[in-house]
Amino acid sequence: MNVVDVTGLCKSFGSRELLDNVTFAVGEDERVGLIGANGAGKSTLLTILAGIDDHDGGAIAMKRGASVGYLSQEPVLNESATVASEIESGLTAIRAAMASFHELSERMASNPPDMERLLVRQGELSVWIEHHGGWNTDHRVSEMMTHLQLPDPAQIISTLSGGTKRRVALAKLLLQAPELLLLDEPTNHLDADTTQWLQDHLKGYPGAVMLITHDRYFLDEVVTRMLELERGAILSYQGGYSTYLTLREERLMNESTRRSRLLNLLRTETDWIRRGPPARSTKQKARIDRYNALEESLAGPARRDLKIGFNTEEGFGGTILEMDGVGKGYGERKLINRLAFGMKRGDRVGVIGPNGCGKTTLIRMIMGEEEPDQGKVVVGKKTRISYFDQLREVLDPNQTIYDFFGEGDYVTTANGEKRHKIGYLEDFLFSPEDRRRPVGSLSGGEKSRLILARLMLQDSNLLVLDEPTNDLDIPTLQLLDASIAAFPGCVLMVTHDRFFLDKVATGVLAFEGGGEVTFYEGNYSNYRERKEANRVAASAQRVEKKEAAAAKAEKPKKGLTYAERIELEKLEGSIEVLEQAFAEVEGMLGDPSCYGSVEGGIAAITANYGRLEAELARAFERWEELETKKAN
Structure with a gap:
């Protein structure tokens, strides 16, 4: 059963048709990935499904009683609330359902006349609470x-x-x-471990999930179907991201073949039209109508493709980047401890670790913006660095896109080619009309494209990229993958994008806590395999040590220690004293004349007898244990 059915959905902004007759459905347990270029309408579609935005036409049919939850890129919270109270405010429905369940249980304890109705209602509540995880909410x-x-x-x-x-x-x-979870870029601001946890959580989610993300690894692991939004229409592909790539390539090849056939037909029909046939018969009129329809279908909106390519000249020199025993911290907090690391031509190293671990500090030291506390950072004399800053501090919000590239109407590429700014900007999907837009009005993805555009004009042999994939759509990410992989210089990239690292990285520099930074050969998957192998080996080593310690503890030791010899000597004297006291009490128990002379009478004598008997038994047991050990 579907949790939502969407039919013929339309949405326009001015003259621009963002969604054009969009039709799809999401099943109760489906996990759907929504992809498309920036500005294609992905976030708009989610807000319409969430009931936040209106649509111009079409229909949305939700499953009866289904609840919808939506995570926007900039969620609105109660700013004056505490973290605990804000989270608790989301549990109102669950708490109310549980209170109703317990209230019904109390009413049913008195065997009311409407017991059957109450049982049905309690069963419904139980199912609802179970589905929403209410029984273990606190956990x-x-x-x-x-x-x-x-x-x-x-x-x-x-x-x-x-x-x-x-x-x-x-x-x-x-x-x-x-029942329907709508997530707009859920992995933003999450480190690798947290993203992995969210990935596993959503794979077992008890409802339907529809999400937008640029994290292709996440899409591959989580979703069961892909929806691609392209030029107002939606296309469905069964499977994850990797399957989508294969199926999409097949579709584009089929479309290309079909388009070629139609173009050949159009050329034939155009020749016929040019001869000026009279539209006298019904057949001739129909042929002219078909020609007009064919011409219109092949015209379509022109597809613009982003062009990304980094340039570098020869002449790398001996040293590109070397870090020798580098240490860095703030106060008592150690971020980097004695890091030894170097880069050679062709290295593409991903830097990973939790938020705040010191990744940006590492980059600042490489850029010369901070000094290490210990060791040294050596940047080669012939090393030319291009830097992509995730904070986009290089951007002036009041500057126009055109002026961002300096004075004049032309730019010079790294290989010496002179390009007009308008043509160069079109390579990065900025139209001629965009050139006067202030930088501050751009979206996150557009700002990233603008920085990349200027970065590619520079002649560099070391790219330092701080979260280069943030806010980029998947088509742009695919081009960035290929461009980085083809770059002949070195690349150092801080990123949470695991798919990106798998595609381009030749090594991983991992911040592992406590100042430890470890280099692993290979891509992100190789790093995960090494980490898992190390974890298994460490676990086996701990078990082995524990078993060895247990075996050592069980093995009887030969002879007595000095302390045990002293204990045995004292124990022999104690047993003698206890035996004497026990004999006296035993004699008193056999002499009724003593009962009146002792405070507490027979009860006190009996209690003393039992105490001495137990103490004597423990003393003999310990004496035998020590004597046995002494004999060995």
Whole structure:
């Protein structure tokens, strides 16, 4: 059964038709990835499904009673609330359902006349609570706090960073467990470990999921179907991202073949039209109508493709980048401890680690913006660095796109070619009309494309890229993959994009906590395999040590230690004293005349007898143990 059916959906902004007769459905347990170029209408489609935005035409049919949850790229939270109260506000429906369930249980205990109706209602509530994870809500809250790295529950929302607020919103939404979960870039601001946890969580999610993400590895692991939004229409592909690539290539080849056939037909019909046939008969009129329809279908909107390519000249020199015993910290917090690392021509190294571990600090030292506390960073004399800054501090929001490339109407590429700015900007999908737009009005993806455009004019042999894939759409990411892989120089890239690392990285520099930074040969998958192998080996080593220690403890030791010899000597004297005291008490028990002379009478004498008997038994047991060991 479908949780939502969308039929003929249309949405326009002015003269631009963003969604044109879009039709699709999402099954109850489906996990659907929505992809397309920036500006194709992906986020708009999610907001329409969430009931936040209106549509111009078509129909949306939700499953009766189905709840919908939506994570936007910039979620709105109660700024004055604490983290704990904000998350708890998302559990209102679950708490209410559980209260109703317990209230019904109390009413049913008195065997009311409407017992059958109450049983049915209680069963419905039980199913709903089970589906929404209500029976273990407190455990789930604790799990979310840990895995999404949320701050102190008492912290006020307004004091949090944008990324932390987004993680709070994500936790709140996942705890609600709606039947249809709509996620717009859910992996933004998540490190690799947190992304891995979210990936596993969504794979077992008890409802339908529809998500937008540029994380292709995430798409491959999580989704069961891909929807591609292209020029207002939607295309469906069964499977994950890798399957989508194969199926899309087949579709494009088929379309190309079909288009070639239609173009041949159009040429034939054009020759016929040019001869000026009279439209007298019905057959001739129909042929002219078919010609007009064919011409219109082949015209279509022109597809613009992004052109990305880095340039470098020969002349790398001996050293490109060397880090010798580099250490860096702030106060008592050690970020980097004695890092030894170097790069040679052709190296493409991904830098990974949790947020705040020191990745940006490493880049700042390479760029000469910070000094190491220990060791040295050596940048070769012939090393020319191009730097992509994730914070986009290079951008002036008041500057136009055109002026961002300096004075004059032309730019010179790294290989010496002179290009007009308008033509060069078109390579990066900026239209001639865009040239006067202020940089501050651009989207995140457009800003990234603009920085890449200027970066590619530079002659460099070392690219330092800080989160280069942020805000880029998948078509742009595919081109960036190929461009980085083909770059003949060196690339150092800080990124959370695991698919990107798998495609282009030749090594991984991993921040592993406590200042430890380790280099692994190979791509991201190779790194994960090595980490898992190291974990298994360490676990086996711990088990081996534990078993050896247990065996050593069980093995009887020969002879007594000095302390045990002293204990045995004292024990022999203690046994003698205990035996004497025990004999006296035993005699008193046999002499009734003593009962009155002892405080507490017979009861006190009997209790003393039992105590001495137990102490004597323990003493003899320990004496025998020591004597046996002494004999060995």
